[in-house]
Amino acid sequence: MLQAYSAAAVRAAEQPLLSAGRGPELMRTAAHGLAMGVVSVLRSRGKGIYGANVVLLVGSGNNGGDALYAGAHLAARGARTTALLTSARTHPEALAAFGKSGGRCLVLGADGAPVSFMDEARQSDVVIDGLLGTGGSGGLREPVAGVVALLAEFAGDGPAVVACDLPSGVDATTGEVHGPVLPADLTVTFGAHKTGLLSAPGEQSAGTVALVDLGIGQQLGPPELSRLEAGDLAAFLPQPSAAAHKYTRGVAGVIAGSVQYPGAGLLAVAAASACGPGMVRYLGPEQVAAAIHVRNPEVVCSQNSPDEVRVQAWLAGPGIDGDQAQLDRAAAAIASGLPTVVDAAALALVQPATQAATNEHLILTPHAGELSALLARCGVLVSRAQIEASPLAAARQAAALLGAVVLLKGPTTIVAAPNGAVFTQANGTARLATAGSGDTLAGILAALLAMSAGPIDLARTAALAAALHGQLAQTDVEQPINAGLLAARIPAVWAALSQKR
Ligand SMILES: NC(=O)C1=CN([C@@H]2O[C@H](COP(=O)(O)OP(=O)(O)OC[C@H]3O[C@@H](n4cnc5c(N)ncnc54)[C@H](O)[C@@H]3O)[C@@H](O)[C@H]2O)[C@@H](O)CC1
Ligand SMILES: [K+]
Structure with a gap:
């Protein structure tokens, strides 16, 4: 399990290591890891260190220091290295080490970077982003912001970008992005994964994340x-x-689909059934049930109310908009006290918790x-954006x-529990x-809940469902995919994952 910290x-x-005078040692370890990250990126592009062109964006703090020490390491092995110093302050020892190894420095002026630097950056093999690390607050400011925005324009088919600790401009803790960010191919992060690297939107700029061990694991508390x-x-x-028999293997109840939106019922049932629970019960209109029986004859369909049947977990909501009988069933499932996935139209039936409910x-x-x-019903006004x-x-x-x-869908799926536990899956x-x-x-989630033995960790099960769902799209990536094809992939993907035990 990957764990992340603020x-x-x-x-x-x-801090205890810094107080013990081990700061320079930590920085050397971090910088060595960063240099190794650059080497791996160069190798993946068929290049060696000798003769490689490496450009460094250097901020005022230790993040810039790490980048300069990594640059010194690369320069000493024959890379051509140029650093753009973006502040009047630069880590002095790191700057001296960089100069001693043959690194070249340019200074950012109030009106931007020298033209020669932008040309060099465009033609370089790797850009190291060492502007801001865990000490950054808010987004990049001008004139650095303008340089990064320009560099970001040719990211992709230009040089590879390696971020030092995190992409500058991404909030290390929240993952929020303020202003321009240079999207990284690789982020080499130090000591521990930061929560902002495993959350949207920051995660989407981090590329592959590699962790350099700084030996601080003992001092870290519980992960956030x-x-x-x-x-x-x-x-x-x-x-x-x-x-096991069919009841101990779990019965998943599905309240989804309507005459107007039958597809949601078919898709939810197909996915639940493909996970292999003891049984899937479908509650909904006869027309939808008839269609389900064509594709999933194993599903037990009825027009009952949830109180009249036995299940271990419910799913309520997909495609039931405007169907009062389905909405009533969803309300009964929500009130059942059983583990219940509440989706789409059924979300409107959820009220803030009270002592009674x-x-x-x-x-x-x-x-x-x-x-x-949902938040508006709790008195919190925040827009979708x-x-x-x-x-x-x-x-x-x-x-x-x-x-x-709460399982919040997005480029990174975020699962948050009322007790503060958070999982994210990408x-x-x-x-x-x-x-x-x-x-x-x-x-999938309803089936996993129904199949869980013993006390269920709802948040972890939600993360598990998001991860399995994501894996369905990661196999056979050359094939086009639609939702109807996803369920059919579940058994094979499940089997492949289970073999990694
Ligand atoms: N603390 C440690 O033990 C270690 C720290 N390391 C590195 O040190 C970094 C943290 O170093 P620092 O605490 O010096 O912080 P940073 O290097 O992240 O930068 C902080 C500096 O940037 C300025 N600043 C903050 N927000 C800004 C903004 N929006 N625009 C422009 N300037 C801004 C601040 O005034 C401060 O001078 C880590 O990310 C990591 O790279 C590593 O060397 C490993 C060891
Ligand atoms: K950085």
Whole structure:
């Protein structure tokens, strides 16, 4: 499991070592790791260090110091290195080491970088972003912001970008982005993963993240955020025991789809069933049930109310807009006290928790627009755009106010629990942003809840569902994908993941 910490927590963990006079040693370790990151990027592009052109963007703090020491390392091995000093202050020892190794320095003027620097940067092999690290606050300011905006224009088919600790302009703790950011191919981060590197929108500028161990693990407290990795998926995906029968393997109840939107019901049921629970029960209109039976004859369909059937977990909401009978069933599922995934139109039925009615059995699965409406019902007015800019904070706030687990969909899926636990998953690629994909995720989650044995960790199960859902889009990437094809991939992807135990 990947674990991440706020900038303050990482800095606090480093403090005892700094107090013991080990700052220079930490910096050397960080800079060596950064230089190795640059070497790996060069190698991946078929280049060696000797003769490589490396450009450094250097800020006033230790982040710039790390970049300069890494530059010194590369210069000493024959790279041509040029640093753009962006502040009147530069880490003095690192600057001296860089100069001694043959590095060249240019100074950023009030009206921008020298033209020769921009040309050199454009033609370089690697740009090292050492402007701001964990000491940064707010976005990059002019004239640095203008330089970064220009460099970002030719990112992609220009030089590779390696970020020192984090892409400058990304908030290390919140992942918020203020102003321009140079998107990195590789971020070499020090001591521990920062929460901002595992949250949108910052994560989308970080590229691959590599961690350099600084030996501060003992000093770090509990993580603020976790991410399930392949081994965790293998360990947590439920496996039926030898003595299982269809009821102990879990019954997932699905209240989804309507005559107007039958597809949501078909997709949710297909995904739930493909996870292999003991049974999937479908409650909804006869016409939808008839269509389900063509594709999923194993599903038990009825027009019952949720109170009349036995399940271990419910899914309520996809495609039930405007169908009063379905909305009534969704309300009954929400009131059942059973683990319930609340999606789409059913989200409007969720009220802030009271002493009489808790929401602790609910997993709400909004996108940013739906979360904006949910928060408004709690008296918090934030727009969809504001939530997209600070999804980690918004999901945490909603979980606390509503007393329910919130799975916020987006480029990084964020799962926040009322007790403060947070998971983020970025397994899904843009390939998952397709109509009906959310119905599939909801169906998977309901099945996983129903199949869980013993006390269920709702937040971890939601993260598991998001991770599995993401993996569906990561196999056979050369094939076009739509939501209807996702469920069919579940058994093979599940089997491949389980083998990584
Ligand atoms: N603390 C440690 O033990 C270690 C720190 N390391 C490095 O040190 C970094 C943190 O160093 P610092 O605390 O010096 O902080 P930074 O290097 O992140 O920069 C802070 C400096 O930037 C200025 N600044 C803040 N926000 C700005 C903005 N928006 N625009 C322009 N200037 C801004 C501040 O006035 C301050 O001078 C880490 O990210 C990491 O790269 C590593 O060397 C490993 C060891
Ligand atoms: K940086």
